[in-house]
Amino acid sequence: MKKRKIAILGATGLVGRRLAELLVDHPWFEIGMLVGSHQSAGETYEQIWQRKETQLQLHYGIDNWQKRSFPEKLKNIVIRSFNDLLHSDIEYIFSSVPERAGELEQKLLEKGRTVFSNSPYGRFENGNRLVVAEVNSKEMEDQSFIKSPNCVTAGLVLTLAPLRERYGLEQISLTTYQSISGRGDAKYPPELVKGNVYPLHCSQEHTEEYIVREVRKVLNQVIPTSVSCNRVWVQEGHFVDVRVVTTTKITSDQEVRAVF
Amino acid sequence: MKKRKIAILGATGLVGRRLAELLVDHPWFEIGMLVGSHQSAGETYEQIWQRKETQLQLHYGIDNWQKRSFPEKLKNIVIRSFNDLLHSDIEYIFSSVPERAGELEQKLLEKGRTVFSNSPYGRFENGNRLVVAEVNSKEMEDQSFIKSPNCVTAGLVLTLAPLRERYGLEQISLTTYQSISGRGDAKYPPELVKGNVYPLHCSQEHTEEYIVREVRKVLNQVIPTSVSCNRVWVQEGHFVDVRVVTTTKITSDQEVRAVF
Incomplete structure (x- = not known):
């Protein structure tokens, strides 16, 4: 090729x-x-x-x-x-x-x-497609402007999409442990983040708001979502605690594992 | 004196x-x-x-x-x-x-x-009182064996008790960012915790189980509680994300602040 x-x-x-x-x-x-x-x-x-x-x-x-x-x-x-x-x-x-x-x-x-x-x-403008290829790649067809979501959303929907397909999702609760790399070359003052947990709630980064809106747009469904975002003293790689209320009951761990 | x-x-x-x-x-x-x-x-x-x-x-x-x-x-x-x-x-x-x-x-x-x-x-033995002085000091009266709960519970109930008194608590959801000091002189292998998030779920520390049982004992009430515990790269001081479902509706931020 x-x-x-x-x-x-x-x-x-x-x-x-x-x-x-x-x-x-x-x-x-x-x-x-x-x-x-x-x-x-x-x-x-x-x-x-x-x-x-x-x-x-x-x-x-x-x-x-x-x-x-x-x-x-x-x-x-x-x-x-x-x-x-x-x-x-x-x-x-x-x-x-x-x-x-x-x-x-x-x-x-x-x-x-x-x-x-x-x-x-332009991530939230209706005409612009917000795509995570493994979840909604069809939306890319014949499009010339394809947006990726926030770093947390991108990984998160990989977990949510198959759960929704199998069980349906009624509620989502998220707590993030986000790494410092997310701030990029702009950098945090070291005293804010070094050996610390730094809350992003109400910060200028709008991470909590972005995640809620992005999950909604990528999954194309309004699911009540609670989010709390915090930076942790990690160079790279976000960790997200995800809890969901499903529509149909999950009966075993094995069953959930088989979804992925 | x-x-x-x-x-x-x-x-x-x-x-x-x-x-x-x-x-x-x-x-x-x-x-x-x-x-x-x-x-x-x-x-x-x-x-x-x-x-x-x-x-x-x-x-x-x-x-x-x-x-x-x-x-x-x-x-x-x-x-x-x-x-x-x-x-x-x-x-x-x-x-x-x-x-x-x-x-x-x-x-x-x-x-x-x-x-x-x-x-x-003996923290969970019925006869032994589990006390956080600001919450249930009365239980200490005439007792000769007074237990303190886990470090997370001790701080947590200070938040939960006044909320319960004012609104009632139906559900509690907790996510911890616990510091390394919690492991004491036993120490973690540095490669587990340095610049990392280290999950305590299913670990030998039993922290998640302890918190659920301790909150129940100190508040003397069975409230459905979901807990996820993780260590973060912080020397000392735990950070806990607390979300609750209250019995009566909370109408404003100001109202909640006045509770504390």
Whole structure:
């Protein structure tokens, strides 16, 4: 199969760097362009990568933060500007721009490109599809703008969807133990999170609100949901405590295991 | 007021050391004896304290564990044996022995002493009172054996009791973020807990089971309770997410705040 050429928009951010790791050896895609802000354009990806990973490590402490290695195959690639992307022939874009830069995604759509986006921008607008491929991939068909939900929702619906299919869901109760990586290169003040539990309730991150709305949109069903989100002193990987009330009774542990 | 002379049984353990901190300048009590195991008897408290605190710090890492300072007023005190306590005239004993050493508490009771105990030993036996002073202090009256619950329960019932009084409680849902100190000098393997979330579900610690049974005993009411317990990478201080279904409707945040 010929690989499709893609670009990563927002490649220098923490999510962009993880996208690059996932796409560098992908069987279907080939990285054709790495796009960053005006300030980043012209610099090599490796330089920016090393600088940002080092900043994270210095910020949180060498004992608490492990740098991610730069993918050798991306050596010597120079970060390009959004304008370069707009005037390229690359049709498929993976975007991880912040919400405030959502207009960039809009410009790409207007030029007829297909955008897979991890950005909160437009996530809740009705026309935009919110997709977790294992759950509602059908929604992607004939679409050119496909949004991914928040990191917690993405993993969570993988658990909820098969439970709903088998038992039906009446109520959902969630408590998160979210890692520090979720804050990305913006970083938390270390004194807030180091050896601590940091509540996100009523914070500017809107995580609790996002999860409720996203689960609703991905599952396409209104299920009463209670959420409490907290950061824990973990570098990467979220842990979620999930409790549900099902429509039909669960009769054994074995039965539930067979659902997955 | 003349201070009552007390002894701390299990004084060298992590809970015993915290008891010593709390009792050293207490307005009602005076530490008359610090009691440890056969191996500890004869050593100064300071020596053992420094050794154990240093071991914790070396174990979890100098960056992650702060040593508690030795209370200067306890300088030169030598740890005594259980036999010394049994033959002393000290009437009041604060105990933090492990469950397996519960017979020591029994021996003191047989000699007519009053034992305030933090040990899980006998916590669920009907005759033994399980007390959180702010909630059910009346149960202490005329008793010589008063048990304290698990560290999570102790703080939790302070929240639940006034809510129950005002609204009634139909259901309780708990999710804990428990600190590493709860494991005491026994210590966790660092790789289990360092930068991690470590589930206590089905572990040997029985924390989930204890909390359900203790809340029931302290509140003297059977309320359907769901509990999920996890350790987080925090030195000291538990964080608990508490959700309740009340009998009468809560109409505003202000109203709830006024309950406390």
